[in-house]
Amino acid sequence: MADAPPILKKPQTIDDYQALYDSLGRAYWEASDINSKDLVQGARESIYDIITDLDEAQLDANTALFLAAEPKIKQTCATLQKIQSDITNITKNITTAATVVDSINKVLGIAAMF
Missing domain, CATH: 4.10.860 (DNA Excision Repair, Uvrb; Chain A)
Structure with missing residues (x-):
């Protein structure tokens, strides 16, 4: 039986999205007008949703490995x-x-x- 991949290891993709989310947070506070803040915050919300979806997919995969x-x-x-x-x-x-x-x-x- 092959060794299972390390459980609960965050893939680089999620780390990259998290870094983007964090940097957009800094950009939001540095933005000088409301339209720029709205644009950045909209992107942050979308990135947050993507991170959540990727985390859930990783959890589902790990749960399947655990149940096996x-x-x-x-x-x-x-x-x-x-x-x-x-x-x-x-x-x-x-x-x-x-x-x-x-x-x-x-x-x-x-x-x-x-």
């Missing part, structure tokens, strides 16, 4: 619960045990949402 991994996640959660219950037999280092249990609780909480 669901069987592995459930299997791993069972293993994590076993480690959690046996942690005192696995390590005697209290700090390590606490860190592992805390991390497991976070991951189990995330996995429970899907």
Whole structure:
């Protein structure tokens, strides 16, 4: 099975649109007349909509990847619960045990949402 692409990585396209949105914001405040401000703000609103659409498309793609991994996640959660219950037999280092249990609780909480 091929490795999935990094989840939640913003593509360069979104970064480029965000940079444009930010620079248009500066241009809006520097514009000297209302017509120029209206023009810039109209473009900013359109750019914002595009960024939102691209973010939603990226989220949809990542959700599909996550859902495809669901069987592995459930299997791993069972293993994590076993480690959690046996942690005192696995390590005697209290700090390590606490860190592992805390991390497991976070991951189990995330996995429970899907």
